[in-house]
Amino acid sequence: MKxxxxxxxxxxxxxxxxxxxxxFYEDQGLLSPLREGTRRVxxxxxxxxxxxILRGKxxxxxxxxxxxxxxxxxxxxxxxxxxxxxxxxxxxxxxxxEQQRDDIEVVLTEMLDVEKRAKAALEELGxx
Amino acid sequence: MKxxxxxxxxxxxxxxxxxxxxxFYEDQGLLSPLREGTRRVxxxxxxxxxxxILRGKxxxxxxxxxxxxxxxxxxxxxxxxxxxxxxxxxxxxxxxxEQQRDDIEVVLTEMLDVEKRAKAALEELGxx
DNA sequence: CCTAACGTTAACGTTAACGTCAATATGTTG
DNA sequence: CAACATATTGACGTTAACGTTAACGTTAGG
Numbered sequence: 001m002k003x004x005x006x007x008x009x010x011x012x013x014x015x016x017x018x019x020x021x022x023x024f025y026e027d028q029g030l031l032s033p034l035r036e037g038t039r040r041v042x043x044x045x046x047x048x049x050x051x052x053i054l055r056g057k058x059x060x061x062x063x064x065x066x067x068x069x070x071x072x073x074x075x076x077x078x079x080x081x082x083x084x085x086x087x088x089x090x091x092x093x094x095x096x097x098e099q100q101r102d103d104i105e106v107v108l109t110e111m112l113d114v115e116k117r118a119k120a121a122l123e124e125l126g127x128x
Numbered sequence: 129m130k131x132x133x134x135x136x137x138x139x140x141x142x143x144x145x146x147x148x149x150x151x152f153y154e155d156q157g158l159l160s161p162l163r164e165g166t167r168r169v170x171x172x173x174x175x176x177x178x179x180x181i182l183r184g185k186x187x188x189x190x191x192x193x194x195x196x197x198x199x200x201x202x203x204x205x206x207x208x209x210x211x212x213x214x215x216x217x218x219x220x221x222x223x224x225x226e227q228q229r230d231d232i233e234v235v236l237t238e239m240l241d242v243e244k245r246a247k248a249a250l251e252e253l254g255x256x
Numbered sequence: 257c258c259t260a261a262c263g264t265t266a267a268c269g270t271t272a273a274c275g276t277c278a279a280t281a282t283g284t285t286g
Numbered sequence: 287c288a289a290c291a292t293a294t295t296g297a298c299g300t301t302a303a304c305g306t307t308a309a310c311g312t313t314a315g316g
Contacts, residue, residue, distance in 0.1 A: 009292070019293090024274060038281080038294055055231050060188040062272070073242075083250045090243050094236065101232050103183050104225050111225075114201070115218050122211045137262070147263090152304060166264055166311080190302070257316105264311070274300090281294070286287105 005034075006042045015050060025053060028063050030070065059097070069093075133162075134170045143178055153181055156191050158198065187228070197221075 012019045025031050026040075030053055034041040049070075056066040072086050140147045153159050154168075158181055162169040177198070184194040200214050 007292080018275080020276085021274060023294095028273095040293085055235065057273095058188070058228060058231050059235065060186070064272090080250065080253055083246050083253075086246050087243060087250075090239050090246070094239055094243075097232050097236055097239075100186060101229065101236075103186050104229050104232075107183065107187065108222065108225055108229075111218050111222055115215060115222075118211050118214050118218070122208065122215075125208055125211075135262080146305080148306085149304060151264095156303090168263085185303095192302085260313100260315090262311105262313085265309090267306100267308085269306070270304090272302090276297100276299070278297085279295090281292100283290100283292080285290085 003043055006047075008040050008042070011042050011047070011050070014047075015054065017054075022050070025050070025063070028067060030063060030067055059100070131171055134175075136168050136170070139170050139175070139178065142175075143182065145182075150178070153178070153191070156195060158191060158195055187225070 006014075008019045008022055012022055022031065023040075026033070031046055031049055033046050034043070052070075053063075053066055056069070057063075068089070072082075072089065075082060134142075136147045136150055140150055150159065151168075154161070159170075159174055159177055161174050162171070180198075181191075181194055184197070185191075196217070200210075200217065203210060
């Protein structure tokens with residue numbers, strides 16, 4: 001079974017972030033790559049993780065919350081309380097995301113309107 | 129014409145933020161309330177602004193960008209370069225918002241799935 | 257008039273998410 | 287082998303968005 005692996009700089013380039021950022025995510029417990037001696041070696045699953053981290057960030061989640069989510073996923077969810085916690089947290093986040101989605105719709109609509117008017121104004125200048 | 133006005137604490141309570149935050153937004157040039165002597169007096173249009181600020185924040189925009197947008201709106205858009213700048217900035221932001229919207233859809237779908245499985249697992253525990 | 261409650265500015269403190277730099281190790285290429 | 291690229295771990299610096307505290311003014315009620 002061939003396992004493709006990457007150096008930190010390869011990974012950083014392919015996601016267009018700095019190595020420093022990647023090491024920082026590791027410090028915060030969001031990544032745990034293998035080591036070859038002292039060097040970090042990343043595999044596909046690390047890429048997946050990183051992709052999730054960046055998506056979380058784009059959505060405005062602090063790293064601490066992204067970690068919480070990872071921890072919940074990782075916790076072979078078995079016990080009842082664990083499950084209830086998971087469900088509650090998911091619902092919290094879902095509400096926030098739905099709020100964001102609504103915000104986006106409002107703003108996109110407004111922007112479309114402004115854009116139209118701006119283009120129209122530009123047209124007028126062209127004719128005048 | 130009756131003009132309703134609010135104190136800083138009234139405003140802060142109705143938006144569930146601190147007075148400090150409101151003053152900070154003013155420092156950053158996002159609000160400019162009237163004054164009665166030294167006291168800040170807010171009106172409906174300030175409420176509208178504040179609502180926009182908070183929405184921008186929820187979408188992850190830094191205050192500096194929110195100010196940029198306000199400045200563009202305020203700039204009686206007339207000149208050609210101004211208009212072009214406005215259109216370009218709007219398009220940039222639109223792309224980011226559309227990216228966010230897609231992110232949200234992905235995450236919401238994933239979350240729905242995890243939530244289902246968690247609830248199912250919880251059910252099983254109840255029966256067993 | 258005295259006290260609360262609310263307001264003001266100024267200034268320093270805090271947290272998150274890295275950036276930047278130094279000192280050092282390892283690997284590889286001409 | 288020397289030089290250069292790439293890696294490592296600290297450690298300190300930076301920015302955004304407020305929090306917190308200090309020191310002080312102003313207004314309403316008893």
